[in-house]
Amino acid sequence: MDQPTLYAEPGASWWPLLWGPVFALLGFGVEALTGVVRPLLWLVVAVALFLPTALWVQGRRKVYGVRLTPVALHQGREEVPVRDIAAVAGVEPRSGAKVLGGGWALPRGTEPVPVKLADGTVVMGWARDADALRAAVTRLLDRP
Structure with missing residues (x-):
């Protein structure tokens, strides 16, 4: 079942x-x-440059995309169920905290969004607009 998107960043x-x-x-x-025109050559050049760029963009959209639904927070290739999130407001980042999405560090151009899970662990979420993601998750957690 498709869930409504409450917050999204495409990644690219x-x-x-x-x-x-x-x-x-x-x-x-x-x-x-x-004077000399070779349209077929330039068509091949256009396609040859278009295809790898399409793969690159699609890959970045999968790896660096952020999406929040009423059911889960998707950070890149990783999904955290909302029921497992305890808080995002007022959570202090911890040294060595696991970065969501499968990377070793936050993606370049993003800001940290520390996420406290229901079991007490803190993981590091991220977004280009960290305040907007934090606000969207907080609104979702505050629902009755």
């Missing part, structure tokens, strides 16, 4: 997919100015 945008086609279009334009 799709705009880098334009790099290959724009580069190929510029190359085609330069060739058109010089």
Whole structure:
């Protein structure tokens, strides 16, 4: 069953997919100015640059995406059930705390969101807008 999304960060945008086609279009334009035009070559260049970029963007969206639903907090490839979260407000980060999502450290460009679990352990969540994620989780935990 699909749950409504209460907070989301995609991990990466799709705009880098334009790099290959724009580069190929510029190359085609330069060739058109010089007289010799090979449109098939530039089409192959556009596709050759587009495909690995699409894989890169899709991978970043899976590994660095953040999503909060009424049932779980998804941090990259890891999922923490909301019933296992005790608090996020006022939780102090602990040295050596496990980073959610499977990485060794917080993803670059993100801020820490310490999460206290029901068993008392503290794990390190993360988000680009840590305050917004913390507020969304707190609202969810405060529901009756």
